Amino acid sequence: MKLDIMLAGVGGQGTLSIATVIGVAAVEAGIVLKQAEAHGMSQRGGDVQSHLRLSTEAIHSDLITKGHADMVLALEPMEALRYVPYLSPDGIIVTSSVPFVNIPDYPDVDEINRELSGFPRVIKADIEAAASVAGAFRSSNMVLLGMAAPYLKVLSPESVRRAIGTFFAQKGDAVVEANLKAFDMGLEMAGK
Amino acid sequence: MEKKMLLLGDEAVALGAINAGLSGVYAYPGTPSTEITEFIQESPLARERNIRSRWSTNEKTAMEEALGMSFAGKRAMVCMKHVGMNVCADAFVNSAITGVNGGLVVVAADDPSMHSSQNEQDSRFYGKFAMVPIFEPSNQQECYDMTVAAFDLSEKLKLPVLLRLVTRVAHSRAAVSAGPYKDQNVLAPEADSGHWVLLPGIAKRQYASLVGKQDIMLSLSEKSPFNRYEQGNSPLGVIACGIAYNYVREAGAENVLKVSQYPLPVSAVEEMARGCNRILVVEDGQPVVEQEVKMLLGAGFKVEGRLTGTLPRTGELTPDSVAAALGCGTGPVYKASELVAPRPPQLCNGCSHRDVYSSLVEVLEDYPDAKVFGDIGCYTLGALPPFKALDSTVDMGASITMAKGAADAGLHPAVAVIGDSTFTHSGMTGLLDAVNENADITVIISDNLTTAMTGGQQSAGTSKFEQICLGLGVNPDHLKVVVPIPGNRNEIKEIIRREIEYHGVSVIIPRRECMKTLNKRLSKQRQQR
Numbered sequence: 068m069k070l071d072i073m074l075a076g077v078g079g080q081g082t083l084s085i086a087t088v089i090g091v092a093a094v095e096a097g098i099v100l101k102q103a104e105a106h107g108m109s110q111r112g113g114d115v116q117s118h119l120r121l122s123t124e125a126i127h128s129d130l131i132t133k134g135h136a137d138m139v140l141a142l143e144p145m146e147a148l149r150y151v152p153y154l155s156p157d158g159i160i161v162t163s164s165v166p167f168v169n170i171p172d173y174p175d176v177d178e179i180n181r182e183l184s185g186f187p188r189v190i191k192a193d194i195e196a197a198a199s200v201a202g203a204f205r206s207s208n209m210v211l212l213g214m215a216a217p218y219l220k221v222l223s224p225e226s227v228r229r230a231i232g233t234f235f236a237q238k239g240d241a242v243v244e245a246n247l248k249a250f251d252m253g254l255e256m257a258g259k
Numbered sequence: 260m261e262k263k264m265l266l267l268g269d270e271a272v273a274l275g276a277i278n279a280g281l282s283g284v285y286a287y288p289g290t291p292s293t294e295i296t297e298f299i300q301e302s303p304l305a306r307e308r309n310i311r312s313r314w315s316t317n318e319k320t321a322m323e324e325a326l327g328m329s330f331a332g333k334r335a336m337v338c339m340k341h342v343g344m345n346v347c348a349d350a351f352v353n354s355a356i357t358g359v360n361g362g363l364v365v366v367a368a369d370d371p372s373m374h375s376s377q378n379e380q381d382s383r384f385y386g387k388f389a390m391v392p393i394f395e396p397s398n399q400q401e402c403y404d405m406t407v408a409a410f411d412l413s414e415k416l417k418l419p420v421l422l423r424l425v426t427r428v429a430h431s432r433a434a435v436s437a438g439p440y441k442d443q444n445v446l447a448p449e450a451d452s453g454h455w456v457l458l459p460g461i462a463k464r465q466y467a468s469l470v471g472k473q474d475i476m477l478s479l480s481e482k483s484p485f486n487r488y489e490q491g492n493s494p495l496g497v498i499a500c501g502i503a504y505n506y507v508r509e510a511g512a513e514n515v516l517k518v519s520q521y522p523l524p525v526s527a528v529e530e531m532a533r534g535c536n537r538i539l540v541v542e543d544g545q546p547v548v549e550q551e552v553k554m555l556l557g558a559g560f561k562v563e564g565r566l567t568g569t570l571p572r573t574g575e576l577t578p579d580s581v582a583a584a585l586g587c588g589t590g591p592v593y594k595a596s597e598l599v600a601p602r603p604p605q606l607c608n609g610c611s612h613r614d615v616y617s618s619l620v621e622v623l624e625d626y627p628d629a630k631v632f633g634d635i636g637c638y639t640l641g642a643l644p645p646f647k648a649l650d651s652t653v654d655m656g657a658s659i660t661m662a663k664g665a666a667d668a669g670l671h672p673a674v675a676v677i678g679d680s681t682f683t684h685s686g687m688t689g690l691l692d693a694v695n696e697n698a699d700i701t702v703i704i705s706d707n708l709t710t711a712m713t714g715g716q717q718s719a720g721t722s723k724f725e726q727i728c729l730g731l732g733v734n735p736d737h738l739k740v741v742v743p744i745p746g747n748r749n750e751i752k753e754i755i756r757r758e759i760e761y762h763g764v765s766v767i768i769p770r771r772e773c774m775k776t777l778n779k780r781l782s783k784q785r786q787q788r
């Protein structure tokens with residue numbers, strides 16, 4: 068069984084943290100993982116993406132083939148749309164609905180929403196509001212991960228939860244607590 | 260064997276080097292190579308073993324320092340991005356002529372598709388040019404294994420060995436298992452150092468000896484476990500170099516020659532050619548092997564690759580482009596959204612470079628003939644809107660020298676914008692040229708106290724810039740230091756205007772800490788509290 072995730076966002080939004088948490092969970096679960104990251108120039112407020120490939124068998128390519136991603140996981144709605152050519156026909160889009168506008172020609176938000184709604188499986192939510200409600204306004208990326216958790220096939224939500232504990236441990240209990248709250252909130256929003 | 264670790268290709272190289280008995284890593288930061296040196300700098304094991312790892316001023320000083328450590332008998336590694344090979348080429352090529360004593364591994368991380376670079380040159384050409392062995396790992400485990408093997412091979416052949424990475428190996432993470440630690444070499448400088456003195460008479464002998472080693476290199480390559488012919492019945496033979504092997508396997512091709520050690524294993528290529536009627540060469544970067552195979556098999560044999568357009572001539576390989584070249588379908592694909600706008604990187608909010616450019620652009624509105632020569636770093640983003648402040652960006656240090664050349668031609672105002680780390684990397688010598696002719700240029704050294712673009716590494720000249728400029732002969736009356744904050748904009752504009760009006764070398768140093776390193780520092784302080 069395999070799970071290919073195209074992870075997208077804007078530099079500085081915390082995409083790499085999501086990738087790392089999933090990586091920690093995969094190693095714990097003995098799942099094979101390849102994760103191609105974006106470093107360097109693109110991290111300065113540009114679009115960033117990470118190819119995350121998990122499998123119970125050997126993985127060859129570091130990059131996902133177009134039309135084969137089981138999930139597009141995005142911290143920003145236009146960035147979700149950017150990677151739809153990677154989405155498989157029965158894949159799912161899990162995305163933040165909050166636009167990050169740092170370019171002058173950012174498209175009309177309603178049109179983005181309309182286009183996103185045209186895909187068969189989409190979960191979309193205001194992860195920033197949710198993070199605030201959870202009392203963890205800096206952890207909206209973990210809300211998104213919570214929303215995606217029921218669809219990770221090769222990883223259980225509980226194993227991802229444990230990985231959050233491991234990954235944030237060095238930043239202290241308060242940070243772990245906030246990120247777990249955000250994750251749980253996302254999990255609840257996924258309605259599953 | 261211990262538990263597998265999830266490592267970037269860069270980190271696997273670093274761990275391989277530590278375990279191979281490394282005594283020193285020498286590097287200048289550059290994407291996608293930076294994390295190799297950072298891993299060693301942060302490794303408790305490296306600290307325990309006293310492995311030297313501070314950043315060098317540029318790739319040439321790094322290469323020469325490493326060569327010196329090798330001369331002394333210890334194992335050294337040099338790491339850089341591909342264009343760093345241009346900077347250290349003199350030392351690198353000649354290190355193959357002197358040969359090495361302690362193992363010397365040179366890591367070049369290429370960036371096909373130019374994710375974070377200004378060209379996509381292929382470092383394998385440098386390896387061939389210098390006539391040294393090259394390793395090209397296809398995955399993170401091979402990054403580890405080949406680094407260890409490269410040190411052994413280097414000491415066996417008494418030659419530097421090139422390890423070539425590409426972005427998708429360097430910056431991709433996978434599980435790696437490490438081998439045992441090896442002790443560092445003891446201090447053992449060459450007893451007879453005669454062949455290190457490259458006077459023509461000696462260099463001729465050394466060059467002949469290097470040429471003489473080529474047959475040994477070839478036979479080692481043909482026996483290498485890293486080169487593997489997976490014979491199949493297909494009339495199409497596929498030569499897959501480095502990372503290309505992953506895409507070829509992903510597409511399910513058979514009859515594959517996996518190449519990860521050079522010189523090219525010629526007999527395996529010939530064996531493959533005897534059993535097929537067409538060969539596709541899949542390689543990331545430039546068509547290095549494709550040309551070689553074409554030459555080897557002659558015009559009568561059909562060889563395809565990037566030169567024939569079977570694979571795209573530019574850009575990194577993808578599983579999609581390789582599948583298409585192999586004639587394999589990959590199924591339906593949603594078409595790209597027309598709504599999506601490009602989102603280029605930009606200067607951070609509150610960045611000091613923003614204040615520098617705001618002031619500069621406003622002053623230059625009064626000088627329609629002004630040209631601004633830029634350099635390599637975060638501040639290259641000043642070329643994009645809203646500033647559109649730069650007229651050129653070419654290579655590390657070219658801002659000052661190009662401004663000088665343009666001023667020599669009569670252009671005024673000729674302004675150079677260079678960062679602190681780039682200035683010490685390659686700007687100082689150009690400034691000396693300018694001082695020696697009192698060239699009519701205005702140099703802005705935008706000092707944010709770090710090497711910001713690559714993630715905030717220590718910058719070689721921090722707290723020394725005024726001394727450096729004065730030492731090079733800049734007139735003290737035309738060396739100005741300012742603090743680039745919005746409140747100082749009028750003062751900065753006034754200074755820029757005055758220095759443009761001064762017809763000689765002026766240096767203005769706007770100095771304020773990078774927002775990224777500032778925030779990192781503050782958040783660390785919060786955690787410690």
